[in-house]
Amino acid sequence: MTPTRRRRMFIVGAIVLGVGVAVTLGLRGMQESMLYFLSPTEVLAGAATDGRDFRLGGMVRKGSVERRAGDMEMSFDVTDYENTITVRYTGVTPALFGEGQGVIAIGTMEDNNIFRAKEVLAKHDENYMPVEVADMLAQQGKAEDEAPASTAN
Amino acid sequence: MIPEIGQLSLIVALCLAVAQGVFPLVGAQMGKPAWVAVAIPAAAGHAVFIAISFAALAWSFLDNDFSVWYVAMNSNTELPIMYRFAAVWGGHEGSLLLWVLLLALWALAVAGFSRGIPVLLRARILGVMGLISTGFIMFVLFTSNPFLRLFPAAANGNDLNPLLQDPAMAFHPPLLYTGYVGFSVAFAFAVAAMLSGSIDRQWARWARPWTTSAWMFLTAGIVLGSWWAYYELGWGGWWFWDPVENASFMPWLLGTALIHSLAVTEKRGLFKSVTLLLAIGAFSLSLLGTFLVRSGVLVSVHAFASDPTRGLFILVYLAVVIGGALSLYAWRAPGLDREVGFKPFSRETFMLLNNILLAAAAGLILLGTLYPLVLDAMNLGKISVGPPYFETVFIIPMLPLILMIGIGMHTVWRSASATAVLRRLRAAILVTVLAGVLIPVFIWGWNSLLTLVGFVAGTWLIVSSLFDPVRRMMGTGPRITRGMAGMQMAHLGLGLCVLGITATTSFNIETDQRIALGESVVVGDYTIEFESTQMVTGPNYQAIRADMAVSKAGHPVTVLHPEKRIYNVQTSPMTEAAIDSRLYRDLFIAMGDDLGDGSWSFRIQYKPLISFLWLGSFVMTLGGLVAITDRRYRSAARSTDSAPEQAARANAG
Numbered sequence: 001m002t003p004t005r006r007r008r009m010f011i012v013g014a015i016v017l018g019v020g021v022a023v024t025l026g027l028r029g030m031q032e033s034m035l036y037f038l039s040p041t042e043v044l045a046g047a048a049t050d051g052r053d054f055r056l057g058g059m060v061r062k063g064s065v066e067r068r069a070g071d072m073e074m075s076f077d078v079t080d081y082e083n084t085i086t087v088r089y090t091g092v093t094p095a096l097f098g099e100g101q102g103v104i105a106i107g108t109m110e111d112n113n114i115f116r117a118k119e120v121l122a123k124h125d126e127n128y129m130p131v132e133v134a135d136m137l138a139q140q141g142k143a144e145d146e147a148p149a150s151t152a153n
Numbered sequence: 154m155i156p157e158i159g160q161l162s163l164i165v166a167l168c169l170a171v172a173q174g175v176f177p178l179v180g181a182q183m184g185k186p187a188w189v190a191v192a193i194p195a196a197a198g199h200a201v202f203i204a205i206s207f208a209a210l211a212w213s214f215l216d217n218d219f220s221v222w223y224v225a226m227n228s229n230t231e232l233p234i235m236y237r238f239a240a241v242w243g244g245h246e247g248s249l250l251l252w253v254l255l256l257a258l259w260a261l262a263v264a265g266f267s268r269g270i271p272v273l274l275r276a277r278i279l280g281v282m283g284l285i286s287t288g289f290i291m292f293v294l295f296t297s298n299p300f301l302r303l304f305p306a307a308a309n310g311n312d313l314n315p316l317l318q319d320p321a322m323a324f325h326p327p328l329l330y331t332g333y334v335g336f337s338v339a340f341a342f343a344v345a346a347m348l349s350g351s352i353d354r355q356w357a358r359w360a361r362p363w364t365t366s367a368w369m370f371l372t373a374g375i376v377l378g379s380w381w382a383y384y385e386l387g388w389g390g391w392w393f394w395d396p397v398e399n400a401s402f403m404p405w406l407l408g409t410a411l412i413h414s415l416a417v418t419e420k421r422g423l424f425k426s427v428t429l430l431l432a433i434g435a436f437s438l439s440l441l442g443t444f445l446v447r448s449g450v451l452v453s454v455h456a457f458a459s460d461p462t463r464g465l466f467i468l469v470y471l472a473v474v475i476g477g478a479l480s481l482y483a484w485r486a487p488g489l490d491r492e493v494g495f496k497p498f499s500r501e502t503f504m505l506l507n508n509i510l511l512a513a514a515a516g517l518i519l520l521g522t523l524y525p526l527v528l529d530a531m532n533l534g535k536i537s538v539g540p541p542y543f544e545t546v547f548i549i550p551m552l553p554l555i556l557m558i559g560i561g562m563h564t565v566w567r568s569a570s571a572t573a574v575l576r577r578l579r580a581a582i583l584v585t586v587l588a589g590v591l592i593p594v595f596i597w598g599w600n601s602l603l604t605l606v607g608f609v610a611g612t613w614l615i616v617s618s619l620f621d622p623v624r625r626m627m628g629t630g631p632r633i634t635r636g637m638a639g640m641q642m643a644h645l646g647l648g649l650c651v652l653g654i655t656a657t658t659s660f661n662i663e664t665d666q667r668i669a670l671g672e673s674v675v676v677g678d679y680t681i682e683f684e685s686t687q688m689v690t691g692p693n694y695q696a697i698r699a700d701m702a703v704s705k706a707g708h709p710v711t712v713l714h715p716e717k718r719i720y721n722v723q724t725s726p727m728t729e730a731a732i733d734s735r736l737y738r739d740l741f742i743a744m745g746d747d748l749g750d751g752s753w754s755f756r757i758q759y760k761p762l763i764s765f766l767w768l769g770s771f772v773m774t775l776g777g778l779v780a781i782t783d784r785r786y787r788s789a790a791r792s793t794d795s796a797p798e799q800a801a802r803a804n805a806g
Contacts, residue, residue, distance in 0.1 A: 010497060011505065018509055018550075026517045026546040030524065033541035036534060055537060069749035072667045091665040092745030092756045094388075095717070095728045132535055 035106065037132050040083040048109055056085065056115055057104045057133045065099055078103060078115070080136060089117040102133040156221050159209025160300040163250075166202035166257070167290040169195050173260070173283030177276035182348070189272060192279040196264045199286065200257040207254045210299050211241050220306030223247060223299040229312035229722050231693040239323045240313045246299035248326060252443060253289050255327070255334040256282065263338060263363070270359050277345035278338070285337055288470045296463045312722035315694075321381035329374030329401055333439040335367025336408060340436035343429045344478055347485040357419035357428065362781040364415055364432075365639075368408045369777035375401050376770035384732055389663065389741045389758045391766070394543035399522045400442030403515045407435040410511040417504045421566055423495070426486040427508060433482060437475045438515070444471065496568035503561030510550040517546035548603075555610040555651060558644055559585075559617030581620045585613045593656070597761070600659045607655030614648025639780025642772055649769025656762035663759075665745065669752035673702075677759045679740060680704050684712075686753075694718045696729070699753065701742050703733065715744045715755070739763045 037055045038047050048054050056078055064077035064086075073090045076099075087105050097103060097120060105117035173195035180188025210223075214237045219225040227243045242248040260282040267275050293299070342360040346352040378401070383391040392398060411431040417424045444467045495501040521538040529535055559581070563574055575582070589612035590605060618641045624630030633641075666674045673682035684700040696718040703710040713731035720727065730743040738761045745754030 014506070015509055018513055022513050022517055022546065022549060025549055026520060026542070030521060030538055030542045033539035033543075033545075035537050035539055037537065067746075067748065070667065070669070070752050071748065072665060072754050092388075092743070092754045095726045098726075135535075 037104075039080040039136050040078055040085040041080055043085060043109065043115075044083050051108060053106055053108055053118070055104050055106050055121075055132075056087070056117075057102070057136060058085075059133070059137075060097070060099050060101055060103050062099045075114075076103075078105065080140065082140070085113070085115050087115040087117050089120055091120075093120055104133065155209050155212050155216070156218065156300040156302065159206045159213070160298070162202040162206040162209065163290060163294060163300075166199050166206060166253075167287065167294065169199040169202060170283050170286040170290055173199050174280050174287050175283075176280075177283070178280035178348070181273045181276050181280070189276040192276040192283075193264045195283065196257075196260045196279050199283070200261040203250075203254050203257040203290075207241075207250055210247060210250060211238060213300075214238060214241055217310070218306075219308070219310050220302055220304070221299075222301045222303040225303050225307040225310045227311065227313050229310040229693075231721060232310075232313055232318075233692050235320075235323060236313055236318050239317070242326045242330075243313050243317055243322070246293070246297045248330070249289065249293050249297055249443075250299055251327065252330055252334060253286060253293060255331050256286050256289065256337060259331075259334055259338055260286070263341075267359070273349065274345055274356070274359075277348055278341040281341035281344045282337055285341075285474065288474070292463075292466055292470065296466055309722075312693075312720070315718070315720040315723060315725055315727045316385070318693075318720075319381060319385050321377055321385070325374060325377045325381055327374075328370055328377055330443075332367055332369075332371025332374050332408075333401070333404065333443055335363070335370055336404060336432075336436040336439045338363040338367060339408075339411060339432040340478070343432035344481060347429065347478075347481045350485060352418075352425050352429070352489060354419050354422050357415050358786070360432075361412070361415050361419060362786045364408065364412055365777045365781045368405070368412055369774050369781075371401070371405050371408060372770060372774045372777065375405060376767065376774075380767055383763075384730055384741075388728075388743055388756055389730065389760070391763070394518075394521075394540045396445070396522050399518050399543075400438075400445060403518055403522075404435050404438040404442060406511045406515040406518075407431055407438055410508040410515075411435050413504050413507050417501060421495075421501065423490070423501060424505070424508075425489040426482075427505075429482055429486060429489075431508065431512070433475070433478045434512075434515075437471075437478075438519075440471060440474060495566070498564070498571045499568050500561060500564045500566045503557055503564060506557060507554060507561065510554040514547055514550045517550075518543060521546065552606065552610060555614060555647075558647075559613045562617055562640070562644065563620070578617065578620065581616045582613075585609060585616045588612050588616070597656075597660050604655060604659040607651060607659070611648045611651030611655060614644055614651060618642070618645035618648060634785075635783035636780050636785070639776045639778070639783070642776030642779055644776075646769040646771070646773030646776055649765045649772060651769075653762045653765030653767075653769060657760045657766065660761045661758065663756070665754060665756050667748060667752050667754050669750070672752075674757070676757050678705050679710065679759070681742070681757060683753070683755075689716065691718065693722065694720045694727075697744075699742075699744055699755075701731070701755075703740060711740075713740070713742050715742045717744045734764060736764050736768075737762060 035053060035055050036047070037057055040056070040058055042048075043056065058078040058080045061077035061079045061084060065074065066076070067074040072092075073088065074093070075086055075088045077084045077086050079085075087107075089105065089107075104121040105115060106119040106121065107115055107117040110116050172191055176188040176195070177192035180186070180191070212218075213221045213224050214228050215234065217224070217228065217230050217237075219228075223244060223246050227240045227247070228237055232240065240247075242251045260279055263275070263278055263282070267278075270278075339360060342356070342363065346356055375398075378398070379391045382393070383389060411428065411434075414424050414428040414431050418428045521542050525536050525538055560574060560578070563578055586609065589609035593604070593608045621630050621633060621637070622641060625633055662677050664676060666676075668674055668681075668683040670683055670685065673680050675681075680703070682702040682704070684702050686697055686699050689696040689698045696716040698714050698716045701713045701715065703713060711733045713733055715731040716729040718727045718729055719725070728743050728745075730741055732742075733740040738759060741756075741758040741760060743756045745756060747753055
């Protein structure tokens, strides 16, 4: 082998090895950190049975936010206007959280069909709707009547 | 009238952009000097008319002209004047206009500061930038016109999203965009070189300061965004691996690789095809970032479907720019690289590994960013790829890279002896191991192996960056050029960042606490007392403000005032966190909810060394600035160096 060729082999070998290791680890990491986004209807249809965390999205049903005075534990209903799931959460809610607003909660279903949220997300687009929630409602044809639709600005 | 002037100027600018794109490129190819000479006047005119157009939009904002749809959507009479100006780029249309303006200004800079560059190369560079601008202005005019009138005019505007009403809004987007757009210069250099078919070391020397400048702006822009997220948007988080953040980080990674690759091309005439590919890649990712983020496509393909013209235009534009450049590359690249030998242990090898690792990190981040989009487009379900993925795929290439940087900096070109380098660095290695292990364990105690590795890596970067400057001060080291000093500063800054990231992720305390008025909680070494609340009236908001007295071991430290604001127009609540920032730690308090019985929930965080992250990024950016002031770029502008001079500098930067 000429030195040039040996160098090329070295470089190609390093690239192949590096990319291989990186992709393997990357895909494994992806499997573990992938979160599905589900609507209450999908959850009740049995889409979240494996006990893994997922993202529950929908609107906070009006009049459903309950909190005992002086307690950080709270509950609220997330609805896609077809089905509703009660969410329990302990902690600080994001500033834009409110009744009639879109919300995404990360957590799992408990046995009693209550969603235990680890995190309630504050991220909204310019129209105060999480994009996934806006999409979901738009696909159900609910966008015009009940929910403020999200447009691509 | 003013908006129409803006619109008209944009159309004139489009014509000039076409002229700037077509005449110099065709002229350079066909050998017509008169056509080539169009480049500079066209670039100047283009910049002037874009500036007029931008000024017209800014005027409409300052003048509260709510007959302009875009102004009505993003501003309000109550909005403080500074935010009225920043609101120009508060939405999709205006931010694209800002993009075009910055592109025109970069082109103007190329026209003005490139006297040493051969006329044909400069004409081609300006030509490519003209074509990029042509596509962009068309996109603005046909799909995202900020000057559209609203009839009848709105009585008042919709206001700027309260999230964006922050001083950072005035600086973050322009800086970030200046960085994004700046890579168009490197891209244009690459395309121009491929069109001419020749690429030499002189070319790389000309391209380097431009690339480094763009990189500086991008670095500053990203960090400012991260800092903004930290104190305003993110409840104390500073990086979320959010698609928007990734979109700016990927070009940064490739841009960093490009800077290093250009150094090899300049010093050794090697890696030419890699350099070209990285230049194309960095700008392509910048384009992808701009479009996908600003058009909402990255977060939802359905947003894309709801506006097919925009989506189609973006796809065609990306295909033409990226596809065109890559085709040119496929045609020209095979003949470029000369066979010049270098040994497996040499600076070249370290640079190559650096490029591979940075590109791998960018690729894996791209995979994680686009994967949910692809699945969604194929109706395979909505998923999101969380931070654990990105953290894993980012750390894996970065840790070996960081350890290698310290050695690579001290190796020479062509062939080096590993044992000699390690022997020379043994004092540095000893200091690193002692300081990197003992200091953190002494301060915070044992945490985990990864924490330890992080501290050692950060310390190693700092120590190895300071190695030559310290030896120089002791009178035993080599002379340090501006280029080398810039490189050392950038690596030093990176080391500070690594320390900051390691400490703040390992020893961060984050807690949601219920606190009643007059009561206190203990977080780490600190006692925080909720003293009182008061109502505050801001220029365009009402707020409730808490007074939180912080003390440590009985000694008062500070009083923090987190706020919860309600903005008058959009009636949306915002939390305004209060931060007590010291070099060695930040204390962060954000107000949560009124719990009804006189108590509130608060999010309290203790973040050790987070200021190292901002400080390190600042040092890194400054390093770029020092590097571009190196004398050889100025002398390169006048004449090509003599051979001995080049040989004398062969080991620099």
